[in-house]
Every structure is written in structure tokens, then in C-alpha cells.
Amino acid sequence: MNTIAQWGKPVAMLAIALSTVGYLNAPSRAVSDSTTGNVTQKSESNGSGRQGNVQLAQGLVGQCRAAKQRIFVYPERSTTSQSIRTLAPNELVTLADTGAGGWIAISAPIAGYVRASELKPCPGGTRPPTPAPSPSPSPSPSPDTQPPSQGGTQGGSNVCRKVINPPEGLAVRNTPVISAPRVSGVYVGNTVKLASPREYQKDSQGRTWVKISQPTTGWISSGFPNGNLGPEFSCP
Template structure:
């Protein structure tokens, strides 16, 4: 008669227990990096946005300028009938950004072509650009304040397009803010008072 070892089952059970303990103690993979405020736009996205950036539109009626692409967001100001605005992006979800007479968003359906063509009253041409030189990049904010709502960001080496005419402000800490229209409409800090941006040049 074939004898069965009494140790076979306990040994097998011990192996399962060891395997389970090893599995439980094995290090797990986790995401250690978090997204930063300094998001950037790809060149193709910037090109698309610049197709309308700087063009002139007029209000079909009295409309509101909002801080976000939503009618429930805070209003910046009103635009009167036939008052002209300067576009700051290519539009999204029925909304389009403007850089003047105020920075914000309006509903695209409320705009019509300007009587004098698509160029803004402030002038025509390629516009003025500057390159971001600070290593960590720059955040784009809704207004000229470090506590203002975050719009986006620009990585070091990328280009921003200034408003026409150029707009700048200095805050209480001595930081200079410059208004831009691309890659997104908003304000960026040029430094104390400068140092974050390279020299001005004609946009391509």
C-alpha cells in the first residue's frame, strides 16, 4: 500500500501563506507627481487660436463680459450695441475670449463683423511677441494679480503675444503684469519689474 506523507498538505499550505505575505508586502506603484499651474499649448493649438486673435467684432446688442465661459460666472463689464471688441482666441463651446475693451469671455452668437473690417481699431499687423525666459514658466491669470483666477500657463521658451495697444500694470509688491492675447487671453508677470520675458519682436 502507498503511504501518504503527512507533511505534504501543511507544506503546500505554508507555501500559499508565504506567497500571500510577499504579495501583501510588495511595494505598490503610485503617482507621485501632480499637475502644475504652468500648462502649455501645443504649436498647432496656438496657430489655431491665432487665426482669430486680434480680429475685430462688434456687439449685436448690449452684452456682458464674463470671467469664464459661463453665464453664471462673474461679469466684468457690459458691451454696448455696436461697441467693438478684440478677439483673443478661436472660441469654444459657443464662447470666445476678448482682450479689449476688457479681458474676459462673451457669447460668440452676440458678435458681428466690424464695419471697418476684421482688424481692431488699435492697429493692424503681425503684433508684438515676447519669449518666456524664466525656467519654471509663467502662469496666465484673469487679471493683474497673483491671486486672480488661473487661465493657463506658458512654459519656458514659448512665445506670448501682447495686446495691441500694449497694456501693463504694477501691483503693490512691485511686480509688473503684462496683458496678452495668446496662447490665451489674460495677464502674465514680467518680473520685478522685468526678467521673466525676452525682448519684444514681431510675431511670425
């Protein structure tokens, strides 16, 4: 009997020790499992957020926006550069990038940069604006009214044209270059008299320049290559 009692004490102590070890290990596994789950969930959440931001940024390219008011288009992200076009209020543009430094690139109606704060959603949504349909072909004008494709001169005198675009009118410059100093301006609806002999120049951007003698001597842009001036007509 004494021998059995002596063996019973170590067995009881061993059972208590094993139960204690099991009790300590259980929370450890629970904490480990919980931590692993949190890290996995956070990683998946961060990855999903980054992917969503990238898709959102890429989605801006090709969207439609409209000018809040009369704004200028620049060749660079800076107002210190010479503006290359003026947009009329509510004129539609197509976005070409996701924007940077308060500026955003556009691809239509001309490639350049505008201030993002000066744009608003298009009335019909964010789809790119539909290009205007090409006008029906018209009979070719006589040789004395057809400007040459490159720089040149033509005979004739007392020929005028009316300014029809853009809404803010045309700048008169002392040379046929967009960066040349502005010497005057002509409002839409006013008439200009072409120089005699008539002179035309086309710059590297495809813009056509026409030399005028009235209301002041200089060069005005007829468009890309046309569109800013109406048909030629005889004038005093």
C-alpha cells in the first residue's frame, strides 16, 4: 500500500503539469492565428485600394470636360509659356492624362495643357466629345482665291475676308509666328483687307497665316489650315 501511494503522487503532479502547459499553449495559437488573419486581411485591403486608385486615374484619360469660362491652352504646364489657343465658355475638351501640379493635358480640340480647376463636367456626361461632322465638299474656288499649301504670294488687290472664329477674335502679329509680338486685334464680325500681293505662310504646327493691310498691317491666323476667316470678297 505504501508503494502504491508513493507512485500516485508523481503521476498526479505530471497530470497537473501537462494540463498547465496545454492551457498556456492554447492562447498562444489563438493570438498567432488572429495576427496572421489580420495581416492577410490588411494586405488584401491595401492591394485592392492601390488597384482601385490606378484604375480611377487611368479612367480619366479620354473623358470629356467643358470650360467653365474663357480659358487659355498652353504648350506647357505653366502660364509663362505662350498660349496656343483660347477655349470659349462651355467648349468641350478631351482629357489626355491624370493631371499634375494643378494642370491637366488635353488632346482635343488641340493638344496642350489647361488648369484643371477651370474645367467642369460635360453636360452629357464624361464620354469624349463627338467630332463635328466634316462639311460637304464644295466646288473648288478659282485659282486667285485658293491659298497655297505652303508659303507663297498671289496677285490681286482690294480683297477682304470677315473674321468668323474664334469667339474672342484674332490677334494681329508682326510676323507669321504664334510667339511673335501682338500688334493689334480684330473682333469676330469685323473685316480685314488682304495684303497685295496676297501672302500666306504655314507654320510647323499646320497653322496658316495670312498677311493683311487693314485695319492694321500684320499677320493673322486663318486656322488649321482654315476656319477663322470667311470667303474672300471684293472691297473698296
